[in-house]
Amino acid sequence: MSITTNATIADFGGKLLKLKHPSKACNCDMAFNLFIPSSASSSKPAPVLIYLAGLTCTGDNGAEKGFFQAKASEKGIAVAFPDTSPRGMNIEGEDESYDFGSGAGFYVDATKEPWTKGYKMYTYITEELPKAIFSEYKELDKERVSITGHSMGGHGALTLFLKNPGMYKSVSAFAPISNPSNCQWGQKAFSGYFGEDDKQRWSEHDATDLLPKYPGDTDILIDVGTGDNFYKQGQLLPENLEKAAKEAGKGVRVNYRDGYDHSYFFISSFASDHVEHAAKYLLR
Amino acid sequence: MSITTNATIADFGGKLLKLKHPSKACNCDMAFNLFIPSSASSSKPAPVLIYLAGLTCTGDNGAEKGFFQAKASEKGIAVAFPDTSPRGMNIEGEDESYDFGSGAGFYVDATKEPWTKGYKMYTYITEELPKAIFSEYKELDKERVSITGHSMGGHGALTLFLKNPGMYKSVSAFAPISNPSNCQWGQKAFSGYFGEDDKQRWSEHDATDLLPKYPGDTDILIDVGTGDNFYKQGQLLPENLEKAAKEAGKGVRVNYRDGYDHSYFFISSFASDHVEHAAKYLLR
Numbered sequence: 001m002s003i004t005t006n007a008t009i010a011d012f013g014g015k016l017l018k019l020k021h022p023s024k025a026c027n028c029d030m031a032f033n034l035f036i037p038s039s040a041s042s043s044k045p046a047p048v049l050i051y052l053a054g055l056t057c058t059g060d061n062g063a064e065k066g067f068f069q070a071k072a073s074e075k076g077i078a079v080a081f082p083d084t085s086p087r088g089m090n091i092e093g094e095d096e097s098y099d100f101g102s103g104a105g106f107y108v109d110a111t112k113e114p115w116t117k118g119y120k121m122y123t124y125i126t127e128e129l130p131k132a133i134f135s136e137y138k139e140l141d142k143e144r145v146s147i148t149g150h151s152m153g154g155h156g157a158l159t160l161f162l163k164n165p166g167m168y169k170s171v172s173a174f175a176p177i178s179n180p181s182n183c184q185w186g187q188k189a190f191s192g193y194f195g196e197d198d199k200q201r202w203s204e205h206d207a208t209d210l211l212p213k214y215p216g217d218t219d220i221l222i223d224v225g226t227g228d229n230f231y232k233q234g235q236l237l238p239e240n241l242e243k244a245a246k247e248a249g250k251g252v253r254v255n256y257r258d259g260y261d262h263s264y265f266f267i268s269s270f271a272s273d274h275v276e277h278a279a280k281y282l283l284r
Numbered sequence: 285m286s287i288t289t290n291a292t293i294a295d296f297g298g299k300l301l302k303l304k305h306p307s308k309a310c311n312c313d314m315a316f317n318l319f320i321p322s323s324a325s326s327s328k329p330a331p332v333l334i335y336l337a338g339l340t341c342t343g344d345n346g347a348e349k350g351f352f353q354a355k356a357s358e359k360g361i362a363v364a365f366p367d368t369s370p371r372g373m374n375i376e377g378e379d380e381s382y383d384f385g386s387g388a389g390f391y392v393d394a395t396k397e398p399w400t401k402g403y404k405m406y407t408y409i410t411e412e413l414p415k416a417i418f419s420e421y422k423e424l425d426k427e428r429v430s431i432t433g434h435s436m437g438g439h440g441a442l443t444l445f446l447k448n449p450g451m452y453k454s455v456s457a458f459a460p461i462s463n464p465s466n467c468q469w470g471q472k473a474f475s476g477y478f479g480e481d482d483k484q485r486w487s488e489h490d491a492t493d494l495l496p497k498y499p500g501d502t503d504i505l506i507d508v509g510t511g512d513n514f515y516k517q518g519q520l521l522p523e524n525l526e527k528a529a530k531e532a533g534k535g536v537r538v539n540y541r542d543g544y545d546h547s548y549f550f551i552s553s554f555a556s557d558h559v560e561h562a563a564k565y566l567l568r
Contacts, residue, residue, distance in 0.1 A: 010511060010543040012553045064548070067351050070556075227294060259294040268351065269296045 003136045006031075012073040014038045016063060025109075025128045026086035027118035032129065033063040039076035040139035047144030047169070047282035048078045048133070049275065052125065052153030052160075055185070056103045059083045062150075067268035071275035077282060078140050079275075082129055084152065086118035099185050100192050106180075107156030108205050110193035119193060122205075126160055126167065146278035150174040150267055151230070152185070154222070158207035158241075162214050170281035172221035172274045174267050175228055178241040179208040185235050208240045212248035220245075220252045221277045223270045225260025287420045290315075296357040298322045300347060309393075309412045310370035311402035316413065317347040323360035324423035331428030331453070331566035332362045332417070333559065336409065336437030336444075339469070340387045343367050346434075349548035355559035361566060362424050366413055368436065370402035383469050384476050390464075391440030392489050394477035403477060406489075410444055410451065430562035434458040434551055435514070436469070438506070442491035442525075446498050454565035456505035456558045458551050459512055462525040463492040469519050492524045496532035504529075504536045505561045507554045509544025 007018040014037040023030040040046035049072065051062045059081040062068065068079045085105030091114045094101040105121035134142035147168045149157035154176020161171035180186020181202045190202045203209040211218070224231055224238050231238075238254045245252035260266040291302040298321040307314040324330035333356065335346045343365040346352065352363045369389030375398045378385040389405035418426035431452045433441035438460020445455035464470020465486045474486045487493040495502070508515055508522050515522075522538045529536035544550040 009545060009547065009549050010509065010541070010553070011549045015543075016549060064349055067354065067552070070351065070354065070552075225294065257294070259299075261293060263293065264348070265293050265295045265300060268354075269294070272354075 003132055011035060012069040014040075014069070014073050016069070021132050023086070023124055023128055025120040025123040028086045028088055030083055030086070030124065030129075032059040032083060033081040034133065034137075035063065035069050035072060035079040035081075036137065036139060037073050037076050037078060040078060042138040045139050045141035046076050046078045047141050047146070048080055049278045049282070050080045050082070050125070050145065050147045052082065052107060052147065052149030052156040053084050054149070054151030054153045055084070056098050057084050057153075058103070061264065062267075065264035065268060067271045068275055071272040075275060075279045075283065077275060077279060080129070080133060082125060085121060089118045091115065091117060100188055104152065104189065106152055106189040106193065106205075107160060108189075108193050111198065111201065112193055112195045115193050121156075122160070125156065126164060144169055144282045146170040146282055148172045148174070148274050148278065149176065151236075151262065152177055154178070155180055155186070155207060158220070159205050159210060162207060162210035163204070165215055170219065170278050172277045174270065174274070175224050175231065175236055175262055176207070176222060176238070177236055179206060179237040181206045181209070182240065183235045183237055208237070208244045211241065211244050211250050211252070214250065218245075218250045218252065221274065222252065222254045223257055223266075223273070224254060225257045225262065225266050227259040228262040228266070230262050287416055295319060296353040298324075298353070298357050300353070305416050307370070307408055307412055309404040309407040312370045312372055314367055314370070314408065314413075316343040316367060317365035318417065318421075319347065319353050319356060319363040319365075320421065320423065321357045321360050321362060324362060326422040329423050329425035330360050330362045331425050331430070332364055333562045333566070334364045334366070334409070334429065334431045336366065336391060336431065336433030336440040337368050338433070338435030338437050339368070340382050341368050342387070345548065346551075349552060350555050351552040352555045352559055355556040359559060359563045359567065361559060361563060364413070364417060366409060369405060373402045375399065375401060384472055388436065388473065390436055390473040390477065390489075391444060392473075392477050395482065395485065396477055396479045399477050405440075406444070409440065410448060428453055428566045430454040430566055432456045432458070432558050432562065433460065435520075435546065436461055438462075439464055439470070439491060442504070443489050443494060446491060446494035447488070449499055454503065454562050456561045458554065458558070459508050459515065459520055459546055460491070460506060460522070461520055463490060463521040465490045465493070466524065467519045467521055492521070492528045495525065495528050495534050495536070498534065502529070502534045502536065505558065506536065506538040507541055507550075507557070508538060509541045509546065509550050511543040512546040512550070514546050
C-alpha cells in the first residue's frame with residue numbers, strides 16, 4: 001500500500017502532492033492529489049476534507065480549478081482529490097460513454113460482471129484510500145475527516161456520509177445527483193453496476209432514500225446553479241432530497257444560485273463556503 | 285470593432301464573458317475573457333485589471349486557474365484576460381515551437397517579415413483591446429486600468445507600463461521575463477520579430493532597460509518562485525531588474541517565494557496579493 005510521489009508543488013502556503021498507489025479494490029494503480037497545509041505536523045495533525053469529482057474528471061480537476069486550497073490553507077485543513085474510477089481495466093465498453101465506465105465509477109462497488117473486476121470505488125474511498133493516506137502522512141488526523149463532492153461526486157459524498165454514520169464529521173455537495181434511482185445518469189450507472197433488478201441495492205446508494213434512515217440530525221449544505229443544464233434536465237433532483245429531508249425532519253440546506261452552471265466556475269465560486277462548512281465540524 | 289459573446293458564465297458573484305472580436309492589429313479574430321464584478325454599473329463603472337498570460341497560454345488559462353476573480357469580485361474590479369498572439373496567420377514556422385509564433389506574441393509589434401502580418405500584440409493590448417472593451421461595456425471605467433501578467437505576460441505588463449506613463453495605474457508581475465535581451469526566450473523572440481541587429485528596438489521592449497528611463501517613482505510588485513525551473517535557467521532574471529531599480533532609485537519589490545514553481549498553482553497562490561496591489565491604485 002505504498003504511495004509514490006510524482007510531484008510536490010508549493011501551493012497556497014502548503015503543498016500539493018501528486019500521488020499514485022496500488023489499489024486492491026480498483027485492481028489498478030490509482031492517482032490522486034493531496035493538499036497539505038503548512039500548519040500540519042505530526043504533533044498537530046490536520047483534518048482532511050475529501051473532494052469527490054464528477055463525471056469525466058480525475059483528481060486533477062478539483063486541485064487545479066476548484067479553489068479549495070485558498071480557504072483550506074487559511075483553516076489548516078488538508079484536501080484529498082481522488083480519481084473517479086479505476087483506469088485501464090480493459091473491460092469492453094469501458095471507454096464508450098462519458099457517463100459509465102472510465103471516469104464514472106459512481107462511488108459504488110459493482111456487483112455485476114464484468115465491472116466487479118475493479119469498479120469498487122465505494123470500498124476505495126471509504127477504506128483503502130484513507131488507510132493509505134493516514135498510514136503515510138502522520139501530519140494528517142484520521143479521526144477528523146469530512147467529505148464533499150460535485151455532481152456524481154456530490155452523490156458520492158452524500159451517500160458515503162449517510163451510509164457510514166460517524167465516518168465523516170460533515171458533508172456538503174455541489175450540484176449533486178441527489179436521487180440517482182430517478183434520473184437517467186443514475187439509472188444507467190446502477191443498471192450497469194448492479195443490474196436492473198436489484199432495486200434494493202439501488203436504494204442503498206441513493207441519498208434521497210438513505211436520508212430518512214440516517215440516525216440523528218444532519219446539517220447538509222448543497223449549492224446548485226439555476227443555470228445548470230443538468231439540473232434543468234432533471235439529472236440532479238435536489239428537490240427530491242429536500243422533500244425527503246422535510247418529511248423526515250432532517251437538515252438539508254439547498255442554495256439555488258442564480259444563473260450558475262455546472263462547471264468549475266460554479267464550484268470555485270462557492271468552494272470557500274464548503275470548506276467553511278467542513279471547518280465548523282472539523283475544527284471544533 | 286463589435287464584440288461577439290460566446291458565453292456568459294456566473295462566476296464569483298459576477299460574470300465571466302467569453303468573447304471574440306475582429307482585430308486589425310492582429311489581422312484575425314481575437315478571443316478573450318472578461319470578468320465583470322456585480323458591483324459594476326454605468327453609473328458606477330468598475331476599474332479594470334488586465335492579466336497578460338505566458339507562453340503557450342490563451343485567455344482561458346488565467347480565467348480558469350488564476351483565481352483573480354475571488355479578490356477582484358470582493359474589490360469590485362474587472363479583469364480582462366487577452367490571448368497571447370494572433371491565431372491562424374498561416375505563416376511558415378508559426379506553430380513549430382512553443383516559444384515563438386502562436387501563443388508567443390511577446391506583446392511587441394513585429395517589424396520583421398513575415399511576422400508583420402499580424403504579430404502586433406503591443407498595439408492590440410495598448411490600443412485596440414481597451415478601445416473595444418470600453419466602447420462596449422459602459423459599466424467599465426476606461427480611466428482606471430492596471431496591468432499584470434505571468435512570465436512572457438509579466439514582461440508584457442512591465443514593458444507596457446514603463447513605455448506608457450499614465451496609461452496604467454499600477455503594474456505587477458508573476459515570474460516575469462525581466463531582461464529579455466539577456467535570456468534565450470527573449471533573444472529568440474526579439475531576433476524573430478525585430479531582427480538580430482535592431483538592438484535599439486530590443487532595448488525599447490526590455491523592462492530592465494526601460495525602468496531607469498521611466499519618469500517618476502515606481503511601485504512594482506513581483507513574485508518569483510525559487511523552485512521555478514525557468515528562473516533557475518536564467519530566463520527570468522529578476523535580479524537584473526532589481527539592480528537597475530536600485531541604481532536608478534526606482535521602486536521594485538521582488539518576493540522570492542520559497543519552493544514555488546512556474547505554474548498556475550504559483551499564480552493562484554499569490555493572485556489575491558496582486559489584485560490588492562492593483563486595488564491600492566485603482567480604488568483610491
